Amino acid sequence: MPVTAPTIPGFTYIQHIGQGGFADVFLYEQQWPRQRVAVKVVRPDLPLTEREKQMFTAEADAMARLADHPYIVSVIGAGTTSPQEGSRPYLVMRYCPPPDLGQRVQVKPMAVSEAIATGIKLASAIETAHRSGILHRDIKPSNVLVTTYSEPALTDFGIAGRMHEVEADNDVRISYPWSPPELLDGRSNGSVASDVYSLGATIWNLLVGRSPFSIPSGDNSSRALTARILHSTPPRTQRPDVPASLDLLLQQCLAKDPMHRPASALELARSLQRIESQEGFPRTMIAVETDLPAVQDVAPTAGGDATVLKPVTVISGSSPRVAVEPPPSSSAPPSPSAETEPTTGDRARVIWLSGLAALLLVVGLVLFLTAGGDDPTSSPPPTPTASTPDSIDPGAPADPPVVTGRRTDAGVVFRWQAPDGDQPGDSYEWRRTDTGAGRRTTDLTVTVRAAGRVCVQVRLIRSGFISPWGNQCVD
Incomplete structure (x- = not known):
């Protein structure tokens, strides 16, 4: 069955590039801003049930929430085709x-x-x-x-x-x-x-x-x-x-x-x-x-890096520099032009500075030689290594929290504690392994309802670093 691309205002169809379980993917060119995009459209030969609509909406919402991640395809937009073409939902995504x-x-x-x-x-x-x-x-x-x-x-x-x-x-x-x-x-x-x-x-x-x-x-x-x-x-x-x-x-x-x-x-x-x-x-x-400081906790930037309008200085290839500001006083001596011959004082200053530079060069050469710069037996500088340190996150808590659990009439109560004792600013993230439910908290306990075996994982978050997970199961 031939695949027909829908007409989408603002986009020019180029070619069909793929087909999934319930959608076709087409390559379009977006007219403004001009770029190539991939458009995923629900297939016309499939019944468009409420379930399919919900799944498409969920996909659009999920990808939009994660669009700024460097390793997740970005969603640029979404919509539905015209009623004449079946009112099919579509997603506009970055083209790969x-x-x-x-x-x-x-x-x-x-x-x-x-x-x-x-x-x-x-x-x-x-x-x-x-x-x-x-x-x-x-x-x-x-x-x-x-x-x-x-x-x-x-x-x-x-x-x-x-x-x-x-x-x-x-x-x-x-x-x-x-x-x-x-x-x-x-x-x-x-x-x-x-x-x-x-x-x-x-x-x-x-x-x-x-x-x-x-x-x-x-x-x-x-x-x-x-x-x-x-x-x-x-x-x-x-x-x-x-x-x-x-x-x-x-x-x-x-x-x-x-x-x-x-x-x-x-x-x-x-x-x-x-x-x-x-x-x-x-x-x-x-x-x-990662956790970033709240905006109100960040010191305001000094005004020194503000963008300002700078007066333009024009330098001509055949004329003297044009001063941006006028001389402070009309009685001040005029600046020498590019054609003015240097004075005797100018020549003396040049000779004095040249002699000082030569002296500094000689002193530097002596220091270099005495430090072994020309000695072929001196040790070469260390070669950079391609390996990385064994400790990936040296500031991270090395050990997981200690987690305990017991069943009570109210539910299964889990408690935890940092292995080196709780410190100001510590927080924890817990989650159930069966449902994935969980949250971040500063509490040291949680009660969950479960008739059978239930397992909870807890990790410590300290100063922006995260510990390994601690686990505990209760039958």
Whole structure:
């Protein structure tokens, strides 16, 4: 069936560039400001149910909230087509030329250093989404585009969900090769842990060129993949240049039990940074929003850097400099022109300054020679190293908070404390691992209602640094 692009005022259609589960993606040129953009439009052959409309609205809202992140595709605008064309919702996004990351690594898997750096960047994007209360729930290589500057950009938040709402979803769309066991068997509709699993599977793919549980030339149907994901041991990459520490980390990401995976995308990013340091790779920065001082706490900038209008001084190639200000007094001696001959006093000053410069040059040369500058046996300056220090965040709390929990008539009460004692300004972030619900607080306790086993993670935030997660479960 031929694909027809809708007419959108202010945009000129160029070509069809892709198709997803329920939308087509077209390349348009925006007329003002002039730029190429990708426009995602709900397919006309699909019934436009309220569910589809809600999903499209949720995607637009999620991507707009995260639009300023360097590794998330920016949303420029949204709208609906004309009634004659079905009133189809559409998103206008930053254009990233094909192929996507999945198509690229099918041809040639990434170098280890590049795969680690890409993993850190994607983990930064996912951690940012989680801090905004958004679960992606469809992380996979084909949902990672590549910008014109060769940077990864996460897209397709079409089935993203709010952390406190996902358990109420009646249906969850999944991509089998990249989905964790708890989504496949219905134990969960998505969580921080499930996004970490899918990110680990994506990084594994960058190194190998296929999904972790697929078999070359084997049965890779949805049924076969589901069976292996549910019951097979997470595989190693089998690449001889992949460090054992990276293989182990990816196996932890693919663990059957969500509690055995890295507790957050940020924790995964920091683990990847440590591997970079151990292997001597260039360091990749984590792009996650940090706590900034409130506006009223910032001292006002002095007026010295204000932009002002400066009088123009015109210097002609054949005429003297034009003074900006007139001489203070008419009795002042006139300034010599460019053609005026130097006086005897001027010549004496020039000779005196030349002699002083020569003397300083001789003294400097003597000092250099006595310091060993010409000595071939002197020690050369140290060569910069490509490795980074082992401590990624030297000011960060090294240990997680101590967390305890007990069941009471009011619910399960969790308490926590900094391992070195609470300090002024400390705050904490807690969250449930089953629902993702949580918040930042200065309290040292929280009561949650749960009939069965419930687990809570807590981390300390001190002076802008964040500790590892502390965990506690109560049956």
